[in-house]
Amino acid sequence: MKLQLHWKIFIGLCLGFILGILSRIFDFQDFITGYIAVVGTVFLRLLRMIIIPLIVSSIISSVASLGSAERFGRLSLKTFAYYIVTTFFAILTGLLLVNILKPGVGSRLGLQSMPAELPASAGRIGETLLDIIPTNPFAAIAQGDIVPTIFFSLLFGFFITRVPERYKNQLQNFFQGVFEVMMLLTQFIIRLTPVGVFALLADITARSGLSVFVPLGTYMLTVAIGLLIHGAITLPALISMLGRVNPVHHFQAVVSALLTAFSTASSSATLPLTLDAVRKNVGVSDDVSGFVLPLGATVNMDGTALYECVAAIFIAQAYGIELTFFQQCIVVLTALLASIGAAGIPMAGLVMITVILQAVGLPLEGIGLILAVDRILDMMRTSVNVLSDTCGSVVVARSEGEVLKL
Numbered sequence: 001m002k003l004q005l006h007w008k009i010f011i012g013l014c015l016g017f018i019l020g021i022l023s024r025i026f027d028f029q030d031f032i033t034g035y036i037a038v039v040g041t042v043f044l045r046l047l048r049m050i051i052i053p054l055i056v057s058s059i060i061s062s063v064a065s066l067g068s069a070e071r072f073g074r075l076s077l078k079t080f081a082y083y084i085v086t087t088f089f090a091i092l093t094g095l096l097l098v099n100i101l102k103p104g105v106g107s108r109l110g111l112q113s114m115p116a117e118l119p120a121s122a123g124r125i126g127e128t129l130l131d132i133i134p135t136n137p138f139a140a141i142a143q144g145d146i147v148p149t150i151f152f153s154l155l156f157g158f159f160i161t162r163v164p165e166r167y168k169n170q171l172q173n174f175f176q177g178v179f180e181v182m183m184l185l186t187q188f189i190i191r192l193t194p195v196g197v198f199a200l201l202a203d204i205t206a207r208s209g210l211s212v213f214v215p216l217g218t219y220m221l222t223v224a225i226g227l228l229i230h231g232a233i234t235l236p237a238l239i240s241m242l243g244r245v246n247p248v249h250h251f252q253a254v255v256s257a258l259l260t261a262f263s264t265a266s267s268s269a270t271l272p273l274t275l276d277a278v279r280k281n282v283g284v285s286d287d288v289s290g291f292v293l294p295l296g297a298t299v300n301m302d303g304t305a306l307y308e309c310v311a312a313i314f315i316a317q318a319y320g321i322e323l324t325f326f327q328q329c330i331v332v333l334t335a336l337l338a339s340i341g342a343a344g345i346p347m348a349g350l351v352m353i354t355v356i357l358q359a360v361g362l363p364l365e366g367i368g369l370i371l372a373v374d375r376i377l378d379m380m381r382t383s384v385n386v387l388s389d390t391c392g393s394v395v396v397a398r399s400e401g402e403v404l405k406l
Contacts, residue, residue, distance in 0.1 A: 132147050282406060
């Protein structure tokens, strides 16, 4: 019997986890981290190879095919409204839980050394927002800077609709052709996903083991419960009410993308599978999915925002610092803005948490408290980020009058 892709990915996840645990028991981690890990690295490089051309061709062809400034503005308003609302709900969920459970109160955790690259990577929010506008779009594309690349692609696609008809048709056909080629290449890489997922999880488990999770169990539980509430209650309620879609059927349709998001911990790397699942299994049109999903992979970070809120207050609790209501409001606002600037790459949230700590005057070395378990939480929050993106495409598609398969 031919297994569906999500079952193959799930089997790869399980086998990778088991192999990683066995490598620690029988002491052959070096084999895993030295040889098996290479397979996972190759898989991630293949995914990253297609991200930029896929984003550029998808957004430009989608925006150009919208046909009018009115529809472009309408889709933009709906998309960003959905992203801001869901991110705000996620942050409030995290804020409520961390104040109820108080995971940092009474913690006896030794500080670890702060990675040297984190302070250098932490820019202020104003600079992050300013960097959305590229001074050289070709340099941004070459360097893989996704946010400025998306900004330029949106403008370029929009102004294709403003040129004379003969140029417009040529450009639309060109970028649509590029997009079709990229989707064929994506289909080829997707077939390798179960093997790549197996290697990635084996490497992560072999390096980390399970012992690092014990001292931070309450903190992990707080983040996990928050992500579960947002992913299993808030988002399903939204697509049920606004998208008129059965949440269970939607989850089944995009489960392959969610499992890949969990293993890669990267919304951007998962984008090819997300686009494929939403188009084929959910039935969202190329116009809407090509517009909503690339934006979501960069600016819609529900899980990351929730994590940043919980992590900042956990660090304050661990240091015995009582944050006032006003300071917690600053945490909420900063987490909302920082999540927009967080790139869809592994551990981006850990970099952006420094912005929040600086905003409320907490010591940056507090990040050392949460380093040990960040990878597994990164995998969890990325899955929620991708789920929210797919829900957003459903809500926007329904609002545009599209008939879906679910």
